[in-house]
Amino acid sequence: MSVSMKNVSASxxxxxTWALKxxxxxxxRGEVVGILGxxxxxxxxxxxxxxxxxxxxxxxxVRGQISIDGKEAITGKVAGAVGLVLPDPxxxxxxxxxxxxxAFGPQCMGLPTGEIQKRVDESLELFRLRGYEKRVxxxxxxxxxxxTCVASIYSMxxxxxxxxEPLSMIDPVGRETxxxxxxxxxxxxxxxxxxxESGDTIEYxxxxxxxxxxxxxxxxxxxGPAREILQDRQLLNRIRIRPPQVTELAxxxxxxxxxxxxxxxxxxxxxxxxxxxxxxxxxxxxxxVSQPAGSxxxxxRNLHHTFPxxxxxxxxxxxxxxxxxxxxxxxxxxxxxxxxxxALHLVGIYRPTNPDAKVIVDGxxxxxxxxxxxxxxxxxxxxxQNPDNQLFSDTVEExxxxxxxxxxxxxxxxxxxxxxxxxxxxxxxxxKKPIMxxxxxxxxxxxxxxxxxxxxxxxVVDEPTxxxxxxxxxxxxxxxxxxxxxxxxTILIITHNMNLVAKYADRLVVMSNGQILxxxxxxxxxxxxxxxxxCSISPPQITRLGQSLxxxxxVLTVEEMIDLLKDxxxxxxxx
Amino acid sequence: xxxxxxxxxxxxxxxxxxxxxxxxxxxxxFIMSLAFVxxxxxxxxxxxxxxxxxxxxxxxxxxxxxxxxxLFAVVAVxxxxxxxxxxxxxxxxxxxxxxxxxVTHIVFAIPQGFPFAGFPITLGKLIYLYSYLAxxxxxxxxxxxxxxxxxxxxxxxxxxxxRLPNTIVFMFLSIFRFFSLxxxxxxxxxxxxxLRGWSxxxxxxxxxxxxxxxxxAPLGRGFISMIDVATVSISNRGFELALKMxxxxxxxxxxxxxxxxxxxxxxxxxLWYLTTLPPYYVGNI
Numbered sequence: 001m002s003v004s005m006k007n008v009s010a011s012x013x014x015x016x017t018w019a020l021k022x023x024x025x026x027x028x029r030g031e032v033v034g035i036l037g038x039x040x041x042x043x044x045x046x047x048x049x050x051x052x053x054x055x056x057x058x059x060x061x062v063r064g065q066i067s068i069d070g071k072e073a074i075t076g077k078v079a080g081a082v083g084l085v086l087p088d089p090x091x092x093x094x095x096x097x098x099x100x101x102x103a104f105g106p107q108c109m110g111l112p113t114g115e116i117q118k119r120v121d122e123s124l125e126l127f128r129l130r131g132y133e134k135r136v137x138x139x140x141x142x143x144x145x146x147x148t149c150v151a152s153i154y155s156m157x158x159x160x161x162x163x164x165e166p167l168s169m170i171d172p173v174g175r176e177t178x179x180x181x182x183x184x185x186x187x188x189x190x191x192x193x194x195x196x197e198s199g200d201t202i203e204y205x206x207x208x209x210x211x212x213x214x215x216x217x218x219x220x221x222x223x224g225p226a227r228e229i230l231q232d233r234q235l236l237n238r239i240r241i242r243p244p245q246v247t248e249l250a251x252x253x254x255x256x257x258x259x260x261x262x263x264x265x266x267x268x269x270x271x272x273x274x275x276x277x278x279x280x281x282x283x284x285x286x287x288x289v290s291q292p293a294g295s296x297x298x299x300x301r302n303l304h305h306t307f308p309x310x311x312x313x314x315x316x317x318x319x320x321x322x323x324x325x326x327x328x329x330x331x332x333x334x335x336x337x338x339x340x341x342x343a344l345h346l347v348g349i350y351r352p353t354n355p356d357a358k359v360i361v362d363g364x365x366x367x368x369x370x371x372x373x374x375x376x377x378x379x380x381x382x383x384x385q386n387p388d389n390q391l392f393s394d395t396v397e398e399x400x401x402x403x404x405x406x407x408x409x410x411x412x413x414x415x416x417x418x419x420x421x422x423x424x425x426x427x428x429x430x431x432k433k434p435i436m437x438x439x440x441x442x443x444x445x446x447x448x449x450x451x452x453x454x455x456x457x458x459x460v461v462d463e464p465t466x467x468x469x470x471x472x473x474x475x476x477x478x479x480x481x482x483x484x485x486x487x488x489x490t491i492l493i494i495t496h497n498m499n500l501v502a503k504y505a506d507r508l509v510v511m512s513n514g515q516i517l518x519x520x521x522x523x524x525x526x527x528x529x530x531x532x533x534x535c536s537i538s539p540p541q542i543t544r545l546g547q548s549l550x551x552x553x554x555v556l557t558v559e560e561m562i563d564l565l566k567d568x569x570x571x572x573x574x575x
Numbered sequence: 576x577x578x579x580x581x582x583x584x585x586x587x588x589x590x591x592x593x594x595x596x597x598x599x600x601x602x603x604x605f606i607m608s609l610a611f612v613x614x615x616x617x618x619x620x621x622x623x624x625x626x627x628x629x630x631x632x633x634x635x636x637x638x639x640x641x642x643x644x645x646l647f648a649v650v651a652v653x654x655x656x657x658x659x660x661x662x663x664x665x666x667x668x669x670x671x672x673x674x675x676x677x678v679t680h681i682v683f684a685i686p687q688g689f690p691f692a693g694f695p696i697t698l699g700k701l702i703y704l705y706s707y708l709a710x711x712x713x714x715x716x717x718x719x720x721x722x723x724x725x726x727x728x729x730x731x732x733x734x735x736x737x738r739l740p741n742t743i744v745f746m747f748l749s750i751f752r753f754f755s756l757x758x759x760x761x762x763x764x765x766x767x768x769x770l771r772g773w774s775x776x777x778x779x780x781x782x783x784x785x786x787x788x789x790x791x792a793p794l795g796r797g798f799i800s801m802i803d804v805a806t807v808s809i810s811n812r813g814f815e816l817a818l819k820m821x822x823x824x825x826x827x828x829x830x831x832x833x834x835x836x837x838x839x840x841x842x843x844x845x846l847w848y849l850t851t852l853p854p855y856y857v858g859n860i
Contacts, residue, residue: 057810058803080813090759091804094752094812096584096728103823107735108813113821120823136586138759156813308585349766373769382770389763390771392790406772450771 002029002192003050003160008064010049015060019045021218023064030186032193032208034226037215038240038469039440043196044087046215047162050194051084068160080109083158087165087196089145098140098148099124099133105156119155126181127151128174139307142169142385142463143335143496150178154185161185162194167201168466171334171496173536175204183208199470200497203244203541206230206262214239231260240469245499245541248558253569264541268548274569275549294325297458297490298346301358303367305341305350305514315341317514325457326488328481330501330522333511334536339494342511343460346492348376362457378407380458385466387440387447396422396438396446397431403454421453424479441472448476452483458490459483465500477504498540502526502556510535523554584726591633591720596729597737598832603721605839610713612843612850613858615672616702619709626716633724643715650711655704664703665695671856673699702860727751729826736822745814752805760801764790 003025010020020042027033035043048054055062068081083105086092095101102123106116124130127147132140140148146169153161161182167175185191195205212229214222216239222229229235230243233251242248246267250260255274261267298321305316315338323329331339344350345359348366352359359366362379384390393399400421404414422428425445430438438446444467452459461480465473481504483489495501501508501522508525510518512535518525526532526539529547538544546555546564555561586592591599609622630640655661667675678699685694727747734744768790828836849857 051811053807053810057807084811086807086811090756091808092811094748094808095731096726096751096755100728100732100823105812107820107823110819111821113823113825116821116823134586138755152812344766347770349769372774374772374774377770377772384763384767386763389760390767392764392768403771454771 002031002069003027003194004065004067005050006065008049008062008066010045010054010060010062012045012054012058012060019218020049023215023220025213025220025223027192027194029069029192030190032182032186032195032210034205034209034212035194035196035215036202036212036229036239036241037196037198039198039467039472040217041198041215041239042218043198043215044164045218047084047164047194047196050160050162051082053084081159083153083156083161085150085153085161085163085166087168089142089149089169092149092152093137093145094152096136096138097133098129098135098137101137101148102129102152102155105152109156119157123151123155126154126177126184128177135313139313141336141340143171143174146170147174147178147335150181154181157185157189158191159189160192160194162196164196165198165201166195167204169335169463169496171536172498172538173533174335175201176538179204179208198467199241199473200465202241203246203262206244206247227260227262230262231257240471242470245558246545249542249545249561249565252558252562253565255569264544264548267541267545271545271565271569272549275565276568294327294488294490296322297325297362298323299358299360300342300345302354303342303345303352303357303359304354305338305345306353315514316345319514319516321509321516321519323458323490323492325490326484328484328491328504328506329493330505330508331492331494331511332496332498332501332508332537333517337511337535338514339511340462341514343382343462343492343494346458347380347382347460348373349382374406377403377454377456379456380460381451381454381456382460383448383451383462383464385462387443390447390450391435391443394434395431396427396433396435399435399446399450400453403450407454417453417455421449424452425449426475441468444468444472444476448479456489458492460492460494462494463497464493464495465497473500480504498526498538502540502543510537512536523556526556527553585636585723586726587634587724589633589724591629591724592726594724595826595828595832595836596725596733597826598828598835599721599725600730601839602835603717603725605843607714607717608843609846610710612847613710614706614850614860615858616705616709616860618858619706619713623709623713623716626713626720630716630720633720635719635723639719639723643712643719647708647712647715650715651708654708654711658707661700661704661707662694664700665697667699670699671853671859673702673860678702706860729824732822732824733826735820736826738819741814741820744820745809748809748814749805752808753801756801756804761790761794764794 005023005025008020008023009018011018023046035046037043045054048058049062050066054060093101094104099120102120103116106119124133127150129147129151132144137145137148146166150163150166166178170178182193186193195209197205206226209226211224212226213220214229214235222235230247236243244262246261246264249267255270259270261270300319300321303316303319304314307313307315319342331343333339341350345352345366346361348371351369352367357367361376364376364379365371366376391399393402397418400418401414404417422431425448427442427445427449430442435443435446464476464480468476477500480491484491493501493505505522507520508518508522509516510525510532517535518528518531526543529539532539540556542558542561543555546552546561551564555564606622606626613619613622665679667678670678678697680698681695682698682701683696685691731744731748734747774786846858849855850859
C-alpha cells in the first residue's frame with residue numbers, strides 16, 4: 001500500500017469544526033486516483049494533511065493514522081515522499097528564475113550538482129519550459145507559472161505525487177503534457193498519483209484516473225472506479241460537478257451504461273456503431289456567421305508591448321483588433337501568448353511601448369500616456385481573477401458603493417445602483433455582511449458586482465469561473481450573458497476553459513506568441529483544428545466528436561449535439 | 576506602480592550585475608559601513624559621489640532614483656526640523672579635528688521676527704548637519720543598488736556553496752519570498768483599486784495618507800497569509816530534507832573580485848581604526 005489514511009480528521013488553527021472528517025483511504029503503488037469535490041469540500045486539506053504541512057507548518061489539529069509506503073507519517077515532519085503541487089502558483093514558486101525554481105527541490109534533497117542539472121533539464125524539456133530557464137518567475141503568465149510549479153515538484157521525483165487542481169491555468173495542449181508527465185511518473189517510477197479536481201478540467205483527468213474518491217463537506221461520500229462514479233448523475237449533481245461532455249452526451253442519449261465514454265475516441269467509436277445514415281450533408285456549419293449590429297467600440301492598431309530586462313520580452317507584436325459594441329468575445333491562446341497583456345492595455349493599466357500604436361476604447365485614447373485612468377474606468381473595466389485582490393472594504397455594501405463614491409454620484413443614485421446590482425447577484429441579504437465571512441463564490445460575485453455597478457460599456461473578465469463549481473460558474477456566466485444580450489454591453493472573456501467560450505462567446509480571438517492568429521465566430525474558429533494546434537488550443541470534446549464523426553465541424557455544446565444525434569442514434573441496438 | 580515593481584532585482588548586463596555575488600555583498604557592505612565610520616563631509620561627499628556613479632553604471636532606473644531622492648528629502652526635512660542635535664554642535668570639544676575657530680564661526684543668525692531670533696548658526700553646526708544627512712544618503716543608495724543588482728537566487732546558491740547552515744539559507748529565502756510576494760500583491764491591489772476610480776496622485780501629504788487607506792485592509796489581510804505562504808512554499812519543496820545541499824551553479828571569483836572579497840574587510844577595520852583612534856582621526860571631524 002502506497003498511501004493509507006485511517007479515520008483522519010483535520011482542522012485549521014483553533015477551529016472546532018473539522019475541515020476533514022474521518023477519512024479512510026487506501027491507494028496502491030502506481031495507482032492514479034482522482035479526488036473529486038466542489039469548492040470547500042476538503043480536497044486541499046486532504047493533501048495538506050498527507051504532506052504534513054498541516055499541522056507541522058500550518059497550525060491545526062490532525063487525528064487518525066497516515067502512512068506512506070508503510071511508514072507512519074503523522075508524527076514526523078513534512079513528508080519528503082509526497083510531492084505536492086498547490087493550486088495557486090504564487091504559493092508554490094520559491095526562486096527568482098524558472099531554472100532555480102525547478103532545481104530547488106532536488107537541491108533540498110541533497111542530490112549532487114550533476115544529478116540536479118540532469119533533473120532540471122529533463123523537467124524543463126518535459127513541461128515545454130525550454131527557453132524559459134533564465135526567465136524571472138514573476139514575469140511568467142499564470143499558465144507558465146503553473147507549468148513551472150508542476151515541473152518543480154516533478155524534478156523531485158516523489159513517490160507520491162499530489163496535484164491540487166494542477167491544470168486550471170494551463171492551455172489545453174499544456175494540460176496533455178502534464179498528464180503525459182504524470183503517466184511517465186507512474187510507469188517509470190511506480191509513483192502514486194492523486195489529482196484533486198472540482199470540475200473545469202475533469203475531461204482531461206478522467207481518462208487517466210483509475211479511480212475517483214468523492215469528497216463533500218469534508219467527508220468521503222463515494223469511492224469507486226472512474227467510469228462508475230462518472231455515470232452516477234445523482235452523485236455528480238450533489239457535488240455540483242459536470243462530467244466530461246462526451247459522458248454527459250452518453251447519458252442524454254441513453255447509451256448503454258456499461259460503455260460510458262470518457263474520451264472523444266471512445267465516444268466516436270461507440271456512437272459511430274449506433275449511427276444511422278443521414279440524408280443531409282453533415283459537414284456544413286449550422287451557425288450563422290453574421291456581423292454584430294453595433295458600431296466599433298474598441299480599436300487597436302499596431303500595438304506592441306515589450307517588457308524590459310536583460311532579455312526583453314516582446315509580449316505583443318503589432319496587434320490589430322476591432323471589437324463592436326454588444327459583442328461577447330472570448331480571448332483565448334496558449335500560456336504566455338499575451339492575452340492578459342492585451343487586456344491590461346484595453347483598460348489602461350499598460351500603455352504601448354511603441355509610439356505609433358493606437359488604442360481607442362469608446363472614444364478614449366488609451367495610447368496617450370496622459371489619458372487618466374479615472375477617465376478610462378467610466379467606459380471599460382476589468383474583473384481580476386482573484387477577488388481577494390479587489391475587495392478591501394469591511395462590508396459588502398461599502399465595497400459596492402466605493403467606486404460610485406469615487407465617481408461623486410448623488411446618494412440616491414448610489415442607493416439605486418447598489419440595490420440593483422446586489423439583486424442581480426442575489427446578494428441583497430448579504431448587504432451588511434463583513435466580507436471576510438463570505439464564501440469564495442460570494443467573493444467572486446462581489447468582485448464582479450463592485451465593478452459592474454460603475455456601469456461600464458465594456459467589461460473584461462479574467463477567468464470568470466476559476467475556483468467556482470459548475471453551478472456557481474453557470475450563474476456568473478448567465479449574468480454576463482444577460483448584461484450582454486439585454487443591456488448591449490460588450491464583454492471580453494479571457495479563459496482557458498474552452499467549454500465556457502464555446503457556450504457563451506459569439507466570437508473568438510486566438511492569440512499566439514503576442515499576435516492574433518485567428519479571429520472569427522466561435523464555431524468557425526473551433527473548426528480550424530490545425531491552426532488551433534499551433535497555439536496549443538484544443539476545441540471542446542463535443543466539437544472534436546462532431547469533427548471525428550464527420551457530422552459538423554462546429555458543434556459547440558452537448559445540447560447541440562443531442563439535437564443532431566437524437567433521431568439518428570439507435571440506443572436499442574447492441575454496440 | 577512601476578516604481579514599486581522596480582524595488583526588485585532586474586537582470587541587466589552591467590558590471591555590477593555580472594559581479595560575483597559574494598564580491599557584490601562585500602563591496603556594498605564596505606561602502607555602507609563607511610557611513611557609520613566617517614564624519615568628514617569631504618570623505619562622505621566622495622563616497623556618495625562614487626556610489627552615485629556606481630548607480631549610474633548599474634543602470635539604476637529613473638523611478639528607483641526618484642524613490643531614493645524622495646526618501647532622502649523626507650529624511651532631510653524631518654531630521655533638520657525634528658532632530659535638533661545639530662543646533663547644539665557649537666562646542667569645540669565635540670569636534671576631534673576641526674579647529675575651535677572654524678567650529679564656532681557664525682555663518683548667520685536667525686533674523687528678527689522669526690522664532691529663536693538671534694540664535695547663531697555656526698559652521699560646526701552646518702558641517703555636522705551635512706555629514707549627518709550624507710550618512711543617511713549613502714546607505715540609502717547602497718540598499719537600492721543592492722536590491723537592483725543582487726539576484727537573490729544567486730545569493731542562495733552562493734550561501735549553499737559556502738556551506739552556510741540551512742537555517743540561515745531558510746531565513747534568507749523566507750524574507751526574499753515574503754518581499755517578492757508583497758510587491759506582487761501590492762501591484763495587484765493598486766491595479767484593481769485604480770480601476771475602481773482610486774488614485775493617489777496628490778501633492779498634499781494628508782490627502783495622500785487618506786487615499787492610501789483602501790490599500791491597508793487588503794494588505795493587512797494578505798500580510799498574515801503571506802508569512803504562511805512563504806513558509807509553506809519553501810517547506811513544500813522539502814527544505815531541510817538533507818543536511819547538506821549542493822549548489823546548482825559554482826561561483827568562482829576573478830582577480831578583482833577576489834581582491835574585493837579579501838581586501839575590503841581588513842581595509843574597513845584599518846579605516847575604522849584610523850577614524851576613531853587618536854592621533855589620526857582620518858575621516859573624522
